[in-house]
Amino acid sequence: MPVDRSDLADFTYFLAISKHRSFRRAGIELGVSASALSHSLKGLEARLGVRLLNRTNRSVTLTTAGEQLRDAISQPFDAIGHAIEALNNFRDTPSGRIRLNVMQDAVPLLLGPVMPTFVDRYPDVDIDLVVSNRMVDVIEEGFDAGIRYGGTVPQDMIASRLSADFRWVVAASPAYLERFGVPIHPDDLRSHRCLRLRLGNDRIYQWEFDKGPEHIEIDVPGSITIDESGAAMAFVRGAVGLLFVAEPIVAPLVERGELKLVLEDWATPGPGFYMYHPSRRQIPTGLRLLSDLIRELRPMGL
Structure with a gap:
């Protein structure tokens, strides 16, 4: 069966969909809409006379024919992409x-x-x-x-x-420290208001402290849990609670006196x-x- 230009474009779409198992994510990578990808794949399947994908509202999977086509054309298309990328060596810009x-x-x-x-x-x-x-x-x-x-x-x-590398420190507003006092030891945090941190894997971070050979991890108390730095900075500046944070983020505010660092002798270095x-x-x-x-x-x- 001869291959025309539309097949080559549709093969590119098919490979992106097979990689992501999602029309939406493939569309984001390629810069086209999910509906355009769906229309393209239907046309390719019609021309080839075989079903390449099993589509439901929840999932996209490859048929046996789809797996065979993916395995056969992935390497040539990768080689084309590498060749096009290599042309940058000959461009002025x-x-x-x-x-x-x-x-x-x-x-x-x-x-x-x-x-x-x-x-x-x-x-x-x-x-x-x-x-x-x-x-x-x-x-x-x-x-x-x-x-x-x-x-x-x-x-x-x-x-x-x-x-x-830089340090991870505990920061607070002067107003918070005036109201609730200054923690001297990491264990003092258990009686303070802290801004709890949700990590990118959804785990709640336990604040870590190092001083010489001593290492302490504390599941700090607090009624607010945050996964976004902008909100965390707004809350710590507003005297809502203490914040465990990368030092470069708060350094300008500390320099201007808007925030203060506490437990500095327990600050933890990190990558x-x-x-x-x-x-x-x-x-x-x-x-x-x-x-x-x-x-x-x-x-x-x-």
Whole structure:
């Protein structure tokens, strides 16, 4: 059966759907609507004369024919993508599109300071940025890479450091400390109002403290649980409670006297930001350029 141009486009759509098992997520990666993907796949199945996908309201799975087609065409299409990406070596200005999943804290601390320079240098590189503290599978969700704190990077990924390490500290507003007192030892937190932290994997974080050989973990009390830094900062500035936070986030507020640090002699060092990506994928040129620029400008040291 001869292959026409529409088949080639539909094969690309089919591969994205087979990877994500979702028309919606495949559409996000490709920049097309889920309905357009559905129409494309119906046309491809009609031309081929076989069903490639089993579709329900809840799931998308490959048929046996779909699995065979995916296995047969994945490698050639990957090779085409790599060849197109390699053309950046011959362009005066690199181009392309990269999709990043970035935790919220990295935006103002890491990306904000470098983006003006990046868009000036590489105006033809488009960045699709999704900001989320939730742990996501960057492969399944169609991202080229993610940026997270080093201690939370999945172990099966290739990770590269983007910042120096920094301390995790406890911050409070002067008004809170005047009303409720200053904790001297981590155990004192059990009688304080604390802003509890929900991690990207939905686990409630137990605050960790180190002093010499001593290590303490405390499931702090508090009526508010937060998974977003903006809300946490608003609450700690409003004297709602104590906050366990990366020091660079609160450093400007501490310098201006809007917040104070407590339990500083128990502050815990932690890994900085890392960029991570699947080991089996070629790194897109735009992603490499962004990583190199962060290391060049070093907005958080390195």
